[in-house]
Amino acid sequence: MIELTPLDILGEAIVVTILVVPAFFAGLLALLPGYRLTARLNVAAAFVNFAMAMLLFVARPTPGLYLLVDDLNVSFIVLTTFVAFTTSAFSASYIAHELEIGRLTPTYLRFYHAMYQVLMFAMNLALVANNIGLMWVAIELATLTTVLMVGIYRTHEALEAAWKYFILGSVGIALALFGTILVYLAARPIIGQGLDAMAWDRMLRAAHGFDPVLLNLAFVFLLLGYGTKVGLAPLHAWLPDAHAEGPTPISAVLSGLLLNVALYAVLRFKMLLAANVDALAPGPLMVAMGLVSTVFAAFMLYRRRDIKRMFAYSSIEHMGIITFAFGMGGALANFAGLLHMTMHSLTKSAIFFAVGHISQVKGTQKIADIRGLTESHPVLGWGLVLGVVAIAGMPPLGIFMSEFLIVSSTFARAPGLALLLVAGLVIGFGALLLRLQGVAFGPPAGGRAPVEASYVPMFAHLALVAMAGIYLPEPLVRWFQNVAALLGG
Amino acid sequence: MARGLAFDISHLLAGGMVLLSFALLYQDRMFSLLRIYALHALVLSLSVAWQAWVQGAPHLYVTATIALAFKAIVIPVALHRIVVRLGIHRTIETVVGVGPTILFGLGLVGLSVAVILPVTAESDALAREDLAFALSVVLLGLLMMITRRNAVSQIVGFMSLENGLVLAATGAKGMPLVVEISVAFSILIAFIVIGIVLFRIRERFDTVDIHALDSFRGERR
Numbered sequence: 039m040i041e042l043t044p045l046d047i048l049g050e051a052i053v054v055t056i057l058v059v060p061a062f063f064a065g066l067l068a069l070l071p072g073y074r075l076t077a078r079l080n081v082a083a084a085f086v087n088f089a090m091a092m093l094l095f096v097a098r099p100t101p102g103l104y105l106l107v108d109d110l111n112v113s114f115i116v117l118t119t120f121v122a123f124t125t126s127a128f129s130a131s132y133i134a135h136e137l138e139i140g141r142l143t144p145t146y147l148r149f150y151h152a153m154y155q156v157l158m159f160a161m162n163l164a165l166v167a168n169n170i171g172l173m174w175v176a177i178e179l180a181t182l183t184t185v186l187m188v189g190i191y192r193t194h195e196a197l198e199a200a201w202k203y204f205i206l207g208s209v210g211i212a213l214a215l216f217g218t219i220l221v222y223l224a225a226r227p228i229i230g231q232g233l234d235a236m237a238w239d240r241m242l243r244a245a246h247g248f249d250p251v252l253l254n255l256a257f258v259f260l261l262l263g264y265g266t267k268v269g270l271a272p273l274h275a276w277l278p279d280a281h282a283e284g285p286t287p288i289s290a291v292l293s294g295l296l297l298n299v300a301l302y303a304v305l306r307f308k309m310l311l312a313a314n315v316d317a318l319a320p321g322p323l324m325v326a327m328g329l330v331s332t333v334f335a336a337f338m339l340y341r342r343r344d345i346k347r348m349f350a351y352s353s354i355e356h357m358g359i360i361t362f363a364f365g366m367g368g369a370l371a372n373f374a375g376l377l378h379m380t381m382h383s384l385t386k387s388a389i390f391f392a393v394g395h396i397s398q399v400k401g402t403q404k405i406a407d408i409r410g411l412t413e414s415h416p417v418l419g420w421g422l423v424l425g426v427v428a429i430a431g432m433p434p435l436g437i438f439m440s441e442f443l444i445v446s447s448t449f450a451r452a453p454g455l456a457l458l459l460v461a462g463l464v465i466g467f468g469a470l471l472l473r474l475q476g477v478a479f480g481p482p483a484g485g486r487a488p489v490e491a492s493y494v495p496m497f498a499h500l501a502l503v504a505m506a507g508i509y510l511p512e513p514l515v516r517w518f519q520n521v522a523a524l525l526g527g
Numbered sequence: 528m529a530r531g532l533a534f535d536i537s538h539l540l541a542g543g544m545v546l547l548s549f550a551l552l553y554q555d556r557m558f559s560l561l562r563i564y565a566l567h568a569l570v571l572s573l574s575v576a577w578q579a580w581v582q583g584a585p586h587l588y589v590t591a592t593i594a595l596a597f598k599a600i601v602i603p604v605a606l607h608r609i610v611v612r613l614g615i616h617r618t619i620e621t622v623v624g625v626g627p628t629i630l631f632g633l634g635l636v637g638l639s640v641a642v643i644l645p646v647t648a649e650s651d652a653l654a655r656e657d658l659a660f661a662l663s664v665v666l667l668g669l670l671m672m673i674t675r676r677n678a679v680s681q682i683v684g685f686m687s688l689e690n691g692l693v694l695a696a697t698g699a700k701g702m703p704l705v706v707e708i709s710v711a712f713s714i715l716i717a718f719i720v721i722g723i724v725l726f727r728i729r730e731r732f733d734t735v736d737i738h739a740l741d742s743f744r745g746e747r748r
Contacts, residue, residue: 179711
């Protein structure tokens with residue numbers, strides 16, 4: 039029996055808390071009536087989660103058969119719980135308005151809050167899972183809850199979007215399970231039957247002895263399966279619809295968090311493959327899919343007429359960039375990929391907060407009907423301008439920095455790929471600024487009702503992004519460098 | 528001798544599933560489709576029970592029971608009722624003709640055998656051939672989802688795909704969490720079926736009219 043230190047026990051307690059709190063609140067919020075109370079409780083639960091996740095920097099449990107906390111997933115967990123917390127604060131003010139205009143009924147709202155907590159539970163579980171089967175179950179659960187939330191308005195379009203998401207998501211998940219089974223088959227002869235052969239940390243240690251061909255085949259299935267959830271190019275079809283038709287807080291959580299969680303799963307398996315010298319290098323596959331997504335989404339940005347749909351395509355573009363960076367591998371590209379992922383989560387959710395306010399005051403999501411925001415709603419308008427400028431990659435904001443790092447590290451190793459990536463970035467940049475001009479400037483059109491919701495979550499995110507572009511705190515840099523080294527080549 | 532028999536029977540059952548997947552692929556009547564799916568699930572349940580017996584893994588009997596009770600009885604009966612209620616029991620439109628679909632399906636089976644057998648040369652024969660059959664069932668399920676327009680038959684395709692996954696998971700000797708995964712899948716399927724009832728989804732694409740598609744995408748001015 040291994041001696042447990044108090045820190046181990048604290049770590050154990052923290053991990054259990056970040057799983058139990060959302061699960062408990064999910065049940066509670068499903069039962070409680072009254073949206074004011076439930077919305078506040080939702081925020082409170084999300085905050086507790088975030089606070090607990092921060093404590094993981096201090097203490098973490100020893101890896102067990104089911105749960106694992108290491109440097110890699112701590113950064114994901116903290117980012118996830120933070121954005122989930124700010125989104126719950128945004129959602130509290132957003133959803134009240136939806137209730138007033140009758141798009142949601144109190145019963146649906148109760149369901150919505152319960153589902154929000156279930157989603158947080160599922161994402162946390164997927165991130166801390168050591169057992170690859172458990173991780174799969176958690177991602178499936180996250181998919182199911184988001185499907186339900188995308189369809190919550192019950193309009194024809196919302197149901198179509200939910201259905202499409204459901205079918206494509208299920209296929210992706212099925213492929214991922216096949217890959218998971220193949221990984222187990224590869225691990226079994228080396229590690230032996232049972233739970234050990236599904237525990238990721240034990241597999242990583244033994245991965246050099248796995249059958250490389252089986253591992254290759256498994257990775258193809260896993261990349262296609264979880265890649266569907268990341269929204270990589272040939273498999274992205276569900277993503278714009280799901281973003282456009284669901285409630286805006288859910289679009290923010292989808293773009294900012296769920297895509298990352300799926301990417302995290304891909305990264306875990308990439309590390310397994312990298313630990314086996316005979317297996318195929320997973321990098322080029324990821325680079326190819328990332329690059330195709332980026333360039334494809336950049337072109338698709340031009341013809342969007344729905345504002346949420348446009349930013350959904352922008353999410354595909356950025357997930358492509360992140361996948362590209364991790365595919366390139368190496369200390370610098372991994373670092374840049376992590377930074378870009380963090381910046382994208384913060385910026386994109388801030389943009390969706392802004393878009394949520396905009397669609398409420400203007401009563402439409404059509405880009406053509408939204409004009410001159412900086413004149414009619416100066417704070418909101420300039421917030422959107424800042425967000426879009428950040429996501430387009432203008433200096434000196436955070437995304438510029440991470441994109442610059444990705445491009446410059448790629449130029450040193452594969453100039454041809456870097457050129458393609460830059461082309462994608464520039465095309466996307468042009469599209470976003472083109473659309474922004476119409477939406478933000480010129481004579482105002484559409485509703486002029488004042489915004490009743492809080493701007494705090496949006497500007498908090500934007501401030502962080504702006505700050506990161508100018509100055510990255512030393513501990514954060516060291517942390518990311520550490521994780522980047524962990525991710526390897 | 529006993530080992531040979533164990534091998535033959537699991538082969539027979541897994542092969543039966545592939546055969547039934549083909550039957551699903553060309554079946555163009557809704558009720559027959561559901562009956563064949565029930566049979567598919569029944570063969571899966573037998574196959575899982577056989578694996579439980581051969582591997583001496585009693586927990587797999589749970590998976591077998593789930594497959595029998597839930598997939599072979601409850602789901603087909605529920606879908607049958609839904610089909611009657613939504614009035615979609617006429618023949619099913621397929622996107623591609625039956626002939627090319629079957630040929631393509633044969634190609635997929637060939638592909639999965641060609642992919643799996645060399646890869647698992649070192650595993651035991653039982654696992655590798657089961658896996659080849661399972662991948663065939665998965666790919667045929669995918670093909671069915673692509674070639675059907677009707678939501679119910681797409682679901683049947685997805686469920687047959689999922690049966691293939693359960694077959695693969697039980698064939699992988701000693702794999703943990705198989706029961707949990709099959710429960711998770713059953714929940715997923717239950718959600719899908721409830722989804723059809725609640726949302727009355729009949730077709731994925733009601734029309735090939737480009738304007739309708741545009742309005743669905745929110746792209747029309």
